Amino acid sequence: MPEDRPRRDPASFEAKRREILRAATRAFARKGFAGTRVGDIAQEAGIAYGLIYHYFDNKDAILSSLFQGMWGVSLKVIEGIDAQGGTLEEKLRGVAGFFLEAWRLEPDAVEVVLKEVLRSPKFLDADNVSAFRGLFERLEGIFVAHAAELRPGVDPKLTAVLFLGALEILLTGMIARELLGADAAAIEQSRDALVDTFLHGIAG
Amino acid sequence: MPEDRPRRDPASFEAKRREILRAATRAFARKGFAGTRVGDIAQEAGIAYGLIYHYFDNKDAILSSLFQGMWGVSLKVIEGIDAQGGTLEEKLRGVAGFFLEAWRLEPDAVEVVLKEVLRSPKFLDADNVSAFRGLFERLEGIFVAHAAELRPGVDPKLTAVLFLGALEILLTGMIARELLGADAAAIEQSRDALVDTFLHGIAG
DNA sequence: ATTGCGACTGATTGACCAGTCAATCAAGGA
DNA sequence: TCCTTGATTGACTGGTCAATCAGTCGCAAT
Numbered sequence: 429m430p431e432d433r434p435r436r437d438p439a440s441f442e443a444k445r446r447e448i449l450r451a452a453t454r455a456f457a458r459k460g461f462a463g464t465r466v467g468d469i470a471q472e473a474g475i476a477y478g479l480i481y482h483y484f485d486n487k488d489a490i491l492s493s494l495f496q497g498m499w500g501v502s503l504k505v506i507e508g509i510d511a512q513g514g515t516l517e518e519k520l521r522g523v524a525g526f527f528l529e530a531w532r533l534e535p536d537a538v539e540v541v542l543k544e545v546l547r548s549p550k551f552l553d554a555d556n557v558s559a560f561r562g563l564f565e566r567l568e569g570i571f572v573a574h575a576a577e578l579r580p581g582v583d584p585k586l587t588a589v590l591f592l593g594a595l596e597i598l599l600t601g602m603i604a605r606e607l608l609g610a611d612a613a614a615i616e617q618s619r620d621a622l623v624d625t626f627l628h629g630i631a632g
Numbered sequence: 633m634p635e636d637r638p639r640r641d642p643a644s645f646e647a648k649r650r651e652i653l654r655a656a657t658r659a660f661a662r663k664g665f666a667g668t669r670v671g672d673i674a675q676e677a678g679i680a681y682g683l684i685y686h687y688f689d690n691k692d693a694i695l696s697s698l699f700q701g702m703w704g705v706s707l708k709v710i711e712g713i714d715a716q717g718g719t720l721e722e723k724l725r726g727v728a729g730f731f732l733e734a735w736r737l738e739p740d741a742v743e744v745v746l747k748e749v750l751r752s753p754k755f756l757d758a759d760n761v762s763a764f765r766g767l768f769e770r771l772e773g774i775f776v777a778h779a780a781e782l783r784p785g786v787d788p789k790l791t792a793v794l795f796l797g798a799l800e801i802l803l804t805g806m807i808a809r810e811l812l813g814a815d816a817a818a819i820e821q822s823r824d825a826l827v828d829t830f831l832h833g834i835a836g
Numbered sequence: 837a838t839t840g841c842g843a844c845t846g847a848t849t850g851a852c853c854a855g856t857c858a859a860t861c862a863a864g865g866a
Numbered sequence: 867t868c869c870t871t872g873a874t875t876g877a878c879t880g881g882t883c884a885a886t887c888a889g890t891c892g893c894a895a896t
Binding site: 670671 | 852853854855856857
């Protein structure tokens with residue numbers, strides 16, 4: 429009788445896939461997506477060129493996989509923050525804090541997603557845009573739910589866009605090392621400045 | 633005697649250069665910089681392939697020229713808004729209004745600069761970064777000058793980053809047609825929402 | 837032992853495209 | 867008329883690189 433036991437072990441397959449993904453992330457962070465040859469990824473991972481294509485359909489699929497993974501986690505965390513309840517201020521601090529912390533823990537991955545996916549026309553395809561929209565809608569939902577805490581006339585959709593935009597540029601600035609430090613205290617300070625500015629404005 | 637009169641007419645040379653630049657801008661807006669072949673630009677401009685290289689050093693130089701032109705004008709306008717005086721609110725409204733208006737009048741050019749220069753690691757070279765920094769510093773200067781109108785503890789540099797970041801994402805959203813309309817009224821509304829949020833916050 | 841399968845290799849291929857260049861054209865001056 | 871010079875043309879070259887593929891290796895089941 430044929431054995432049910434599959435010849436390919438899914439667990440080790442996934443493990444190797446992740447290993448390649450991590451190597452690719454390092455390479456992309458160093459030289460950019462376009463500047464990274466598939467051979468560079470193979471070298472970084474310590475495997476042969478052709479093996480990349482055993483684990484990924486093509487070069488684009490590697491970047492997409494990175495983005496989808498990060499984005500899925502992000503969406504779940506934001507949903508968790510929302511579900512947990514609390515004030516609007518606490519939720520916004522949670523959202524901003526999560527992305528800033530993600531960068532502290534996984535700087536390469538965040539940098540690559542920010543620079544190569546969110547900012548590249550090429551990767552703004554249907555799948556990614558809809559993933560994108562999911563996060564925006566979730567944040568917009570938070571603003572709608574907390575409408576009582578907002579000044580009248582504040583548009584939730586526009587506010588969501590402005591908040592994420594400001595957060596994005598904050599991260600971009602930190603990545604470029606133009607802005608503040610990378611330690612936990614500096615991150616906390618940036619997060620608070622962002623949330624305070626949004627909630628209370630800069631006017632005296 | 634040799635004539636002083638130059639054989640090459642600088643005025644018509646510049647005119648043709650601008651013509652090519654406009655054709656390239658259209659092509660870049662439609663297919664992205666990387667997706668546009670030099671042949672596409674030539675076709676769009678109705679000239680031969682090789683002639684592009686008579687007017688520009690290479691493909692990159694075309695995009696750089698577009699950026700430098702736009703950025704130079706922007707910096708001058710922002711300086712003018714600052715010099716003209718007025719309240720902080722008026723100045724911020726002026727800055728945001730200028731960029732939004734620029735997009736209404738020259739959508740292709742603004743879109744290309746936004747998507748292909750500001751967001752591309754490749755074009756963030758020394759020249760462009762320093763041009764970039766000029767605008768940031770000018771805006772930061774405005775916040776410093778109006779410190780009396782600000783809440784204590786507001787960091788001018790961080791505020792400048794957040795303001796331009798939010799403005800950038802607002803434009804990006806409008807370009808993607810996800811957000812609001814493109815008519816003058818919608819633009820005015822977005823501009824006011826941005827400035828109001830920054831000055832007074834969203835909290836009630 | 838042998839066979840079947842997934843893991844793995846890296847040289848080769850084929851497409852793409854920026855940039856070059858030799859040749860032609862048009863206009864002005866001698 | 868003939869020369870000079872800049873404008874113009876587009877076929878061609880050279881380099882790059884993603885993706886393929888023919889094959890090797892090692893293990894596990896029969």
